[in-house]
Amino acid sequence: MKITSAEFLISNTNIDKCPPPIMPEYAFIGRSNVGKSSLINMLTDRVSLAKTSVKPGKTQLINHFLINKNWYLVDLPGYGYAEVPKVLREQWEKFIRHYLLKRTNLMCVFVLIDIRHEAQKVDTEFMKWLGENEIPFVIVFTKKDKLSKTVFAANSERYKQAILKYWEELPTLFFTSATTKTGQIELLDFIENTNKLFVKK
Ligand code: GTP
Ligand code: MG
Numbered sequence: 001m002k003i004t005s006a007e008f009l010i011s012n013t014n015i016d017k018c019p020p021p022i023m024p025e026y027a028f029i030g031r032s033n034v035g036k037s038s039l040i041n042m043l044t045d046r047v048s049l050a051k052t053s054v055k056p057g058k059t060q061l062i063n064h065f066l067i068n069k070n071w072y073l074v075d076l077p078g079y080g081y082a083e084v085p086k087v088l089r090e091q092w093e094k095f096i097r098h099y100l101l102k103r104t105n106l107m108c109v110f111v112l113i114d115i116r117h118e119a120q121k122v123d124t125e126f127m128k129w130l131g132e133n134e135i136p137f138v139i140v141f142t143k144k145d146k147l148s149k150t151v152f153a154a155n156s157e158r159y160k161q162a163i164l165k166y167w168e169e170l171p172t173l174f175f176t177s178a179t180t181k182t183g184q185i186e187l188l189d190f191i192e193n194t195n196k197l198f199v200k201k
Pocket of ligand 1: 038
C-alpha cells in the first residue's frame with residue numbers, strides 16, 4: 001500500500017469525541033519510549049506527524065490520524081512509566097482500556113515491544129488482558145537497528161519462548177526499525193489486507 005495522505009485529526013481522552021467509527025482503525029500501544037510515535041511516522045513516511053521525544057511520557061492522549069482518507073491510525077500514551085504520578089497513570093489506564101473495549105471499528109492493536117529487552121510483566125499482562133477481552137493484537141518489535149544480527153536472533157528467540165509460556169500459539173510478529181524503515185512494507189501489507197475485512201456497523 002502506498003501512503004498518499006496522512007493527517008492529524010484530533011486528540012482526546014473520551015471515546016465519544018473520537019472520529020466516527022466508520023473506517024477501520026489500528027491502535028499503537030506499549031511502554032513509554034518504546035517507539036509508538038516514531039513507528040507511526042515511519043509507516044506514513046512523515047517526519048513529525050506524531051510527536052516523538054527522547055523523554056518517556058510524551059504522548060498523553062488518544063491521537064487519531066486519518067490515512068489515505070480511508071483508515072485511522074491511533075497513537076496512544078505509553079503504559080508502565082514510573083515517573084508519571086500514580087493517579088495520572090491510573091487515569092490513563094482507565095481511558096485507554098475503555099477505548100480498547102468500546103471502539104467498534106478497532107481492527108487490531110499493535111503491541112510494541114523494544115527488542116532489546118527481556119519480556120516484561122506489564123507487557124505480557126496487557127496481552128493477556130487483550131486476549132481475555134477478545135481484542136485482536138499483533139506484536140511489533142521496535143528498534144531492531146540497535147542490535148547486531150546475533151543479539152537480535154537471540155533476543156527474538158528468547159521473547160518467543162517467553163510468549164509461549166502464556167499462549168499456545170505465537171501471535172503474528174513484526175520486526176521493525178523506525179530508523180532503517182525495516183518492517184514498513186510488511187506492516188502496511190498487513191493493514192491493507194485487514195482493511196478488506198472491515199464491516200461498517
Ligand atoms: P511515549 O509517547 O512517551 O509513550 O513514547 P513513544 O513510544 O511514542 O516513543 P517515541 O516514538 O517518542 O520514541 C522514543 C525514543 O526512541 C525517541 O528518541 C526515538 O527517536 C527513539 N526511537 C524510536 N524508534 C526507534 C527505532 O526504531 N530505532 C532507534 N534507534 N530509535 C528509535
Ligand atoms: Mg508517543
